[in-house]
Each structure stands twice: as C-alpha cells, then as structure tokens.
Amino acid sequence: MSDLIEGYMGKRDDGTKSRMPAYLDRWQSITGLILGLFIIGHMFFTSSILLGKDAMYAESKLFEGSLFLEEPEPGIVALAAGIIFIIFIVHAALAMRKFPYKYREYKMLKTHSAHLGHTDTILWMVQAATGFAMFFLGSAHLWMMIAEPEKIGPYASADRIYTDNFGYLYAALIAMVILHAMVGLYRLTMKWGFTVQKNPRADRKRNKKIMWAAILFFSLLGYSALATYWKIGQEHQPNYGERYQPQSVQSTGGDS
Numbered sequence: 001m002s003d004l005i006e007g008y009m010g011k012r013d014d015g016t017k018s019r020m021p022a023y024l025d026r027w028q029s030i031t032g033l034i035l036g037l038f039i040i041g042h043m044f045f046t047s048s049i050l051l052g053k054d055a056m057y058a059e060s061k062l063f064e065g066s067l068f069l070e071e072p073e074p075g076i077v078a079l080a081a082g083i084i085f086i087i088f089i090v091h092a093a094l095a096m097r098k099f100p101y102k103y104r105e106y107k108m109l110k111t112h113s114a115h116l117g118h119t120d121t122i123l124w125m126v127q128a129a130t131g132f133a134m135f136f137l138g139s140a141h142l143w144m145m146i147a148e149p150e151k152i153g154p155y156a157s158a159d160r161i162y163t164d165n166f167g168y169l170y171a172a173l174i175a176m177v178i179l180h181a182m183v184g185l186y187r188l189t190m191k192w193g194f195t196v197q198k199n200p201r202a203d204r205k206r207n208k209k210i211m212w213a214a215i216l217f218f219s220l221l222g223y224s225a226l227a228t229y230w231k232i233g234q235e236h237q238p239n240y241g242e243r244y245q246p247q248s249v250q251s252t253g254g255d256s
C-alpha cells in the first residue's frame with residue numbers, strides 16, 4: 001500500500017520523501033570510485049609494454065596466478081573481467097537516471113550551462129557524453145577479456161590491436177575512459193568533500209589542476225602504449241597468432 005501511495009504521490013504514507021535517490025546516489029559514487037581506481041591501475045598494467053615485451057609477459061602471467069599456481073590460469077582474468085563488467089553495468093544503470101532524455105530537458109541543460117558558464121556543469125556534460133560512448137566501447141573490450149582471457153600478452157594483444165583492428169576501438173576508448181574517470185574522480189572529491197577543507201574555492205582549483213594533470217599524464221601513457229602495441233602488431237603480422245616466448249624460458253618453452 002505504501003508503495004502505491006509513494007508511486008502516485010511521490011511521498012511515503014508518513015509524508016516523508018523516500019531515501020532511495022540518496023541511496024542510489026551513494027552507490028553510483030561507490031561503483032564509480034571502484035572503477036576509477038581500477039582504471040588507474042589498468043593504465044599502468046597495459047603500459048608495461050613500454051618497458052618491453054618481457055615485462056608485459058611477466059605481468060600478464062602474474063594476473064593469471066603464476067605466483068601461486070603451477071600452471072597460470074586465464075580463467076582468473078575472465079572472472080576479474082566479469083566482476084568489473086557487473087560493476088560497470090550497475091554504475092551505468094545508476095548514472096542513466098540523470099541523463100536528459102527528452103529534447104526539452106536537453107535544451108534546458110544546454111541553456112543553463114551556457115548561461116552559467118560554470119566549468120563543473122560543462123564537465124558534467126562531458127561525463128554524460130563519454131559515459132554514453134563507453135556503453136558500447138567498454139562493453140566490446142570487456143566482453144573480449146571475458147571470452148578470450150588466454151589471448152593476452154605482448155604478441156596476442158598486439159595482434160588484436162593491429163591485425164584484428166581493435167586499435168581503432170582503443171584509440172577512442174582511451175580518450176573516453178580517461179576523461180570520464182578523471183573528471184569523475186574530481187567530481188567525487190568535490191561532491192563528498194573529503195579533500196575540501198577550510199578554503200573550498202582554493203581546494204576546488206587545486207583538485208581541478210590535479211585532474212587536468214592526470215588527464216594529460218594518462219593520455220600520454222595510454223597513447224604511447226597503444227602506439228607500441230600497434231608497432232609490435234605490424235611487425236608481427238606475418239606470424240599472426242604465434243605466442244610470445246620470453247627470453248628467460250626460450251630454451252624451456254612458454255607462451256602468451
């Protein structure tokens with residue numbers, strides 16, 4: 001009955017408003033924080049290729065449990081990707097509540113933003129647009145990681161990027177995910193106020209500076225790594241599908 005009253009009146013039967021929007025907002029922030037921190041780690045992981053093929057090989061085996069398993073298990077990576085995918089879907093579903101759906105809503109938002117000239121409102125629009133693009137770009141990548149976790153390594157990843165044309169998808173995804181994650185983390189610091197103390201104006205300015213520096217840093221890192229995979233994939237194209245043999249185990253055998 002109370003559900004019915006709230007459904008029609010927008011208020012609960014005791015006259016109070018539901019806490020559900022605040023609860024959903026909190027979960028949007030929590031899932032966003034997990035994904036934002038994951039992406040920072042992920043960008044360092046993929047850019048291990050800048051240190052050489054052996055470094056990337058060793059790291060990919062580490063994620064397959066090489067430290068505690070006799071035989072590395074790519075299923076661990078698929079499981080991790082599955083968990084990230086679920087968090088990604090929950091985060092997207094929660095964030096969708098705030099999208100302007102109708103033309104009128106969009107027009108109001110645009111006018112409001114132009115009128116205020118407020119950078120944070122513009123940043124919110126950047127987040128909505130990049131988040132929308134990630135529905136598609138992020139899902140394609142995550143599904144690949146779940147379906148073929150064994151195909152991660154210096155040659156396997158480079159073959160996917162160059163010969164299988166995933167490089168184009170990643171070129172777009174890098175820009176979208178870095179903007180989305182860094183703007184998102186900045187907005188979290190402002191929304192929940194945990195880095196804003198006595199002087200909110202100066203703290204906002206400082207946090208925004210860190211955000212732009214992080215966008216620049218991770219873009220350089222991401223695109224340098226992508227260019228390296230691209231080059232390896234180009235050179236490796238005649239041997240497409242062949243797996244990398246690390247220097248240390250070339251005599252005993254090993255692959256990725």
Ligand code: HEM
Nearest residue numbers: 046080081084138145152157160170173174177222225226
């Ligand atoms: C556990 C989940 C994930 C795993 C195991 C994973 C793994 C990888 C791997 C191995 C690469 C290297 C290229 C390749 O082999 O195809 C890569 C690249 C990339 N991934 Fe992920 N990824 C995951 C989640 C995500 C998520 C959630 C995003 C963002 C929505 C993302 C964005 C990217 C981007 C932008 C690149 C290109 C990076 C570059 O070239 O610098 N990944 N990922």
